[in-house]
């Protein structure tokens with residue numbers, strides 16, 4: 001491997017979100033990228049193709065997104081931090097091996113720069129319609145970690161965060177961006193390498209004879225051995241015991257899959273990041289994420305000027321969902337307003353958590369552009385009226 | 387050795403996961419012999435077993451990875467090649483072997499197969515071709531010969547099948563061989579050669595599935611099917627591969643068909659980066675280019 005360029009471009013930059021995402025990956029130590037061109041995520045792929053070979057990494061353009069997703073699993077088992085980036089149609093193709101990654105507990109990062117759907121939909125225009133697909137799109141029961149950046153700076157920061165979470169919990173982590181955040185250019189500050197926190201891979205200290213690749217630690221995460229380290233690991237997408245051997249019965253399924261779910265569910269406090277602005281004492285709280293949370297800032301300011309007590313709760317982590325926080329919030333506020341560029345996917349979850357304690361007003365949008373701030377303002381006004 | 391010992395030990399025990407035996411394969415199936423022959427070649431190759439991974443997809447052959455005491459990866463249906471590609475490119479020091487069936491590698495995984503061959507990723511791909519989907523109950527697939535019966539071709543198959551050796555060669559594999567599982571000596575030599583050769587090497591093994599393909603086509607039990615291989619096999623290393631298709635007449639042209647040199651994906655990548663880049667705004671400085679050239 002050769003290293004003729006710096007992996008971390010310390011300094012202030014003016015760059016778009018996709019490029020910031022690629023730089024975040026490199027700063028997090030990503031040295032393998034497999035991808036397939038797709039608007040509006042192509043810039044991530046292009047930047048990786050240019051940067052990776054010169055910082056000691058490997059870039060490969062695969063034949064499709066199915067291959068891209070599973071190639072990054074292979075690379076991760078070889079000990080490299082690995083990533084792929086895509087958008088709606090490619091995300092659909094990746095569902096199969098995202099499931100394998102969850103089942104065989106493989107750290108890796110999958111970026112979805114969301115566009116308008118369904119199908120080919122609006123390749124160049126924004127959407128947030130894949131939020132439920134992220135949660136339920138692969139078959140069978142699973143839990144997923146998904147982060148939603150709202151700016152190019154966060155494309156950088158949260159991509160690093162995604163890599164760290166993937167190593168800490170041994171699971172694929174999603175960066176659920178959107179076309180606007182991916183394509184907008186803003187100031188991105190890249191810190192010096194020693195200021196970037198890297199969560200190392202959790203490696204086993206056991207001898208090969210004693211090692212059980214799926215025996216969890218107290219965090220419910222099993223320490224790993226990579227391929228080529230003499231452990232003769234056995235890895236299968238079939239339901240397996242702690243040895244990694246297939247055992248096809250209900251008891252093993254219960255034990256394994258419950259742990260896979262619990263390692264995310266029971267560690268949710270360590271995973272969930274929320275950003276709250278004037279939520280305490282508010283009558284109305286806007287709950288949103290990604291670009292929609294930014295669109296909400298202006299109408300919130302306007303409503304405050306008009307005398308309404310409005311807070312903003314931004315979901316930096318959408319999955320696992322901050323159920324407790326929303327439950328508690330619903331008991332204190334009159335209404336929760338949820339603007340998002342889909343037909344109310346996260347709004348439904350908020351409604352379930354609010355459990356009738358507060359009114360939940362969805363502000364849906366079909367995608368193709370961001371909300372008109374007036375729509376959100378109208379929803380806030382409607383919320384305080386009744 | 388007493389008879390009892392013969393029953394308790396297998397010469398390849400050291401390379402098998404004994405705790406996963408008995409295997410799931412039917413009696414009379416050719417897969418045991420395919421695996422055994424592969425293990426003999428692997429041992430002879432002197433490859434460092436600690437640095438060797440074996441990757442399978444789904445199916446009867448897909449179970450191979452799980453029986454071998456290497457780093458074993460039993461992946462999703464059709465995807466062992468791209469998984470192996472990631473594994474190999476991320477750590478070029480690993481030896482990576484793909485061992486899977488015709489349905490897995492050529493039908494659902496067909497796109498991955500041709501692209502990995504085209505790129506000449508440094509992988510050894512062993513494909514057991516039994517002309518059917520065994521695991522799911524004997525359905526037809528892209529290797530099922532015309533007129534053959536299967537669970538999904540009750541009137542006889544009418545789709546034109548792939549000739550795997552021809553496909554591999556046309557896609558850019560640097561080594562292509564085909565043998566039946568009966569010819570263990572030649573097969574072993576071929577696998578050994580494939581393991582030791584750089585680049586995308588491909589060995590197709592014709593193997594009986596008496597339980598399904600054999601029964602549905604009245605080909606007899608496993609032994610009868612293998613005896614027919616003996617009668618019908620034609621060794622022709624120089625055959626024009628388009629004439630080496632497999633049909634219901636049972637004729638099987640075998641041989642070491644292709645053995646060429648071509649730089650691998652990794653070699654091409656670094657060699658290419660090392661060259662001056664006329665379209666790039668900033669060219670890579672000379673000294674650094676030298677470093678890259680050295681690497682390539």
Ligand code: SF4
Nearest residue numbers: 411412415446520595
């Ligand atoms: S179904 Fe066919 S291929 Fe599968 S184990 Fe039985 S005989 Fe072998």
